[in-house]
Amino acid sequence: MKLYTAFRSSAAFRVRIALNLKGLAYEPAFVHLGRGEHRKPEYAAINPQALVPTFEEEGLRLVQSIAIIEYLEEMHPSTPLLPGDAPGRARVRSISLLVACEIHPLNNLRVLQHLKRALGQNDDQVNGWYRHWIADGFQKVEAELARGATGRFCHGDAPTMADCCLVPQVFNAQRYRCDMSPYPTAMRVFAECMKLDAFDRAQPSRQPDAE
Numbered sequence: 001m002k003l004y005t006a007f008r009s010s011a012a013f014r015v016r017i018a019l020n021l022k023g024l025a026y027e028p029a030f031v032h033l034g035r036g037e038h039r040k041p042e043y044a045a046i047n048p049q050a051l052v053p054t055f056e057e058e059g060l061r062l063v064q065s066i067a068i069i070e071y072l073e074e075m076h077p078s079t080p081l082l083p084g085d086a087p088g089r090a091r092v093r094s095i096s097l098l099v100a101c102e103i104h105p106l107n108n109l110r111v112l113q114h115l116k117r118a119l120g121q122n123d124d125q126v127n128g129w130y131r132h133w134i135a136d137g138f139q140k141v142e143a144e145l146a147r148g149a150t151g152r153f154c155h156g157d158a159p160t161m162a163d164c165c166l167v168p169q170v171f172n173a174q175r176y177r178c179d180m181s182p183y184p185t186a187m188r189v190f191a192e193c194m195k196l197d198a199f200d201r202a203q204p205s206r207q208p209d210a211e
């Protein structure tokens with residue numbers, strides 16, 4: 001298994017956590033987002049979406065972190081990342097997509113670069129944008145976690161795909177010094193996750209390409 005990854009990529013971070021939780025070894029291939037390597041023709045040939053991560057296994061190539069995690073779940077069902085019941089699976093997918101579709105895209109590298117380069121926003125304005133959408137998104141995450149089957153983790157007492165999505169988004173928010181105090185349930189779950197080696201080993205500062 002090979003994972004095209006970047007230490008700060010939260011989408012790649014989701015997949016790194018899932019691989020670690022499932023005990024699957026992988027070979028990392030580093031893509032430098034800051035230098036725009038993901039937009040170079042060599043990488044476009046691998047992932048025409050010009051996004052990290054890309055997953056490879058025996059001639060198969062997959063993009064989009066949620067699809068990759070779902071694939072890993074189907075191929076390696078031991079240490080499940082989705083619950084055994086359909087309503088539970090729907091809840092875990094819903095929390096995962098809340099992070100992956102509602103929060104993350106608004107604060108992605110190309111969006112922030114567009115705000116700066118094309119729309120002429122300064123650092124304070126870009127940081128304000130970032131924090132606005134983190135606050136908007138995490139209010140929703142907190143409301144979801146404050147009801148339903150939240151346990152030690154986002155859903156029950158074992159980590160799921162929802163935790164794989166939540167933790168990297170908290171790292172991003174902390175990097176931009178967002179106030180996370182209004183989200184006590186999310187931060188309690190985050191702290192629980194970070195006690196686990198699978199999450200700790202996947203974090204940006206522990207990656208070989210960390211700067």
Ligand SMILES: N[C@@H](CCC(=O)N[C@@H](CS)C(=O)NCC(=O)O)C(=O)O
Pocket residue numbers: 008009010011012033038050051052053063064065066100108109110111
């Ligand atoms: N929805 C995609 C998002 C992938 C994505 O946006 N990756 C970021 C890094 S976290 C990236 O490659 N950004 C490059 C850019 O915005 O130009 C997924 O879940 O895999």
